[in-house]
Amino acid sequence: MRKLLDGIYNSAAALAALFMVGLLAMVLLSVVSRQLNFHVPGTDAYAGYLMAASGFLALAHTLKRGEHIRVTLVINALQGPWKKAMELWALGVATLLALLFAAYSCKLAWQSRAFNDISTGSDATPLWLPQLAMAFGAVILVIAFIDELVLEIQGRRVAPLSGEALRNE
Template sequence: MRGFLDRLYNAAGYAAAFFMVVTLLMVVAGIADRALAFGWRGTDMYAGYAMAACGFLALAHTFKRGEHIRVTLLLQASSARVKRLLEIWSLFAATMLSGALAFYAIRLTYQSWDFHDISTGNDATPLWIPQIGMAIGATVLFIALLDDLVLELRGKRVVHSSGEMLRNE
């Protein structure tokens, strides 16, 4: 199971990187269109869709690598028992909130598909297509947080530190 979950988080990270490149390509295409009048429509909308997919798909991968911002001032000043209770409480709250986000993202995507909702821009893209990235990213984040909550409850969680504080001046 651990191998599957790690592959899931890595796959989401690779998908986020792919959509980051797509964002770049759409921005460059938009610039080229303005300069050379190719007549390409919707490049700015597609760049926005790709940027949203990139952001949501990167959440779980970033979380599992310890790269999310954590305020550890209170944790550092706490005893081991209090620190563990705060970690469990934080992970539980984050899991519940991300579960709600995933549920409503999936629901929004389904409703956009069911109502045949399309973009109001000149691209007329069915909105369920770009919303899939948000729904998948939110769901994988929920799985990652639930995974860490279970590991913390079992006493097997390893908190990764990014080392970013070491690079600050």
């Protein structure tokens, strides 16, 4: 099960990286087209779609690597069962919020598909396509939070420390 979950997180991160490369390509195409006096319609919109897809698909991988911003002032002051209770509470609330976000993201993509909602730009992209990446990333984030919550309940959760947090400037 651990290999499957890590595979899901890593696959989503790889897809996010691929979308990030696509974002770079859109930005470069936009810059080059301006310099060479030709216009490629929709580059700004597609850059936005790719940026959103990249961000949402990377959320779970980032969570599992301990790279999300987390305020630990209270938790670090607690000891023993109080600390574990606070971790469980925080992970429970985060799981609930992620679940609500995923449900509404999926509902938004579904409704956009049902209503044939398209972007208002010249590209007229069906909006459910870019919204699908957001919903997919949100669902994987829920899975990652449930994973963290179960690991914390079992006492097997190792909260990874971000390398950035260890630096003192």
